Amino acid sequence: MSAFLSLLSVCLLLRSVASVSAPILRTVWTATADSFNQGNEPQKAIDANLNTFWHSQFNPTPDALPNWIIVDMKNTYNIHAVGYLPRQDGNANGRIGGHKIEVSTDGTNWNLAATGTYINDDIVKKTTFISRAARYVRLTATTEAQQAGLQWTSAAEINVYHEVTYDYMSRVGWTVSADSQETVSENSPAQNAIDGNPATLWHTKYNGGTVAPLPHWFQIDAGTQITVEGLSYLPRGAPGNGRIGQYSIQVSNDGNTWTQVATGMWVDTEDEKITLFQATARYFRLNALTEAGNRGQWTTAREINLVRGETEVIPAAPVASKGLWINTVDFPLVPAAVAMLPNGKVLVWSSFERDNFGGSNGFTQTAIYDPSTGESTPRVVTNTNHDMFCPGISTDFNGRIVVSGGSNAAKTSIYDFATNAWTAGPDMKIGRGYQSTTTVGDGRIFNIGGSWSGGEGNKNGEIYSPSANTWTLQSGALVSPMQTQDIKGPYRSDNHGWLFTWKTGTV
Ligand SMILES: [Ca+2]
Ligand SMILES: [Ca+2]
Incomplete structure (x- = not known):
């Protein structure tokens, strides 16, 4: 009886919710900046396209620092993080170094949330801070990351995060497959990513010294059409080999003709990631394009879920006179x-x-x-x-x-x-x-x-x-x-x- 009860509680747990730091859906957002160059408008930083970017005016002459970009999310959220993806075309011009992040509920009165310095590379940065209500976020670049004196500022993508809970969709009736799976050196088939056990992995093939190269894909056949609002990816823990970095998500009704519904880049951590999109389909495919830490050609996943039913978590108000963390610093x-x-x-x-x-x-x-x-x-x-x-x-x-x-x-x-x-x-x-x-x-x-x-x-x-x-x-x-x-x-x-x-x- 007790064994039955514990099995039952495990099943209930699997059907419960994910509480995660999720990017806010950007469909209705607008963006403005203190300047931009033709073709590199501020909206390019929120268009979900890694290959387009906002750039401060550089022609005929650079607009001097500081340069800023404001996103208007159109609704007020309890936000706790801002993500900044530098331009992805291999050109380092405009990577943000010194910066500050401010938030506002009215677009007029601004509160500082974070200051700091991003390193000179093209990896996505995520600045976290204590949750606060905001409709507007302003990212101001005070220095360029390459060297002092350069005046350019650019941003491929800006995201804002809030804590939300989602319901996991039932995985009963699913069939999953992948382009590659390792079952010799370890027992890590695709099925392990939907077994509800965070201790088991899907791992692409590496036995015999032949590592299956990127890109990799993982496919869900839900058995019937379902309506979903996002995909959840639980990366493996340390050492993190095979965590997905750049990715895309496609959906299909016949398993042959695919429509891309999301693309992005996940931070190299073991935290659960949720990517939002809206789709009604039978087949879902997660494509791993890069490894998050550039450690190798593998792809791994502890768990992959589809989710729906977003609810924002409203943080408890701080207790008066008990101390309060305020701004954070990016080192x-x-x-x-x-x-x-x-x-x-x-x-x-x-x-x-x-x-x-x-x-x-x-x-x-x-x-x-x-x-x-x-x-x-x-x-x-x-x-x-x-x-x-x-x-x-x-x-x-x-x-x-x-x-x-x-x-x-x-x-x-x-x-x-x-x-x-x-x-x-x-x-x-x-x-x-x-x-x-x-x-x-x-x-x-x-x-x-x-x-x-x-x-x-x-x-x-x-x-x-x-x-x-x-x-x-x-x-x-x-x-x-x-x-x-x-x-x-x-x-x-x-x-x-x-x-x-x-x-x-x-x-
Ligand atoms: Ca873009
Ligand atoms: Ca698993």
Whole structure:
């Protein structure tokens, strides 16, 4: 009986709703901009065509930044994100760098929702923020992403997102097929995308070293004509191989003659994606045109559904006097490390990649964030030969940021805000990562621990003198008394200790 009940509850769950961040249908929208060039009108940014784009006036002379585009959604929604797709023709001109996103209910009074800096590439960007009511959204470009001074602004597609729930359509009577499926190296046929189990995948063929190339397609035969309002795609989790990037959706009544009803590009995350269209048809085909992270030629799906019955989720009002998150900031990288600078700006960095780490690559993606503008200035630091992922960070008595170890375990890099320059310091005597570090009372910098990189164990103390520019082992500062009983041993037991400077040269 209990087994029957749990089966029943699973079935009910599968028929329930998807609550997702969905783009608002743009059919009735209008768009205006502060300027445009003939053929690149603002409406081109909301026409669901990736190959057309709005461009600020560039002929005969560029319209100077800032440049802005406003979309009027014609109705008020509780919005929480804006998507920006740079132009897709391979030309980088007009990619937005520094920007702000404002929202309005009347087109006159504007409220800031987000500031930030997009990186210089053509991948879709999605800026999220706390839900707020809006009919109008204004995206203002304050810098061009390629380099300072360029005045162009362009946008292939702009979307606005709200949280909605949908009913999943029943999948009883469906037959599914795909251009390719892997059933040898793993059991991942097309059927796995409609089995209601997020642990099973449809995966295109890769066994034997022959990877079926993109594009791929997945087809639903609903058995009879049905009316739908969208398609839901649940991508796989980490590592994300085969997540669909650029896609199109087609419908057909005979399985031979197809009509395209949607096209777009999904962000490279594992979150459920819903694409809206309205169609009555028997056959539905999802075409995967690119892989979302350019990792390979595969396509994968945990679940594919058809949906209808959109209902907007109205967020609960914040409780008075309990604190409130307001604007968000787009960073051009994942700020895994942060250092406050004496001038009020903030130094941030990730690793050798903006959004990934691993290996000892000898350079680092950094940025300087300016709280007064909300924007960041990206910079790749190569001259110190130091991948600064997971290092020790201290400030010396001149306000310089001393970064030691991490992915390049022995390296030291020093950032001086006064000259905006990075210089290489001496190598540490012991390579480290995730070590503990603090500036002591006489201005020197003490390091201890850090078996995350540079070998395990015996990560005894050493001290850096900014005036002599030397690291010196402190033979009496053994790491063993501060190690925890972590079951992973030294690799984790000597990391992340919190050190505080005390009087008379002690820590
Ligand atoms: Ca377009
Ligand atoms: Ca599945």
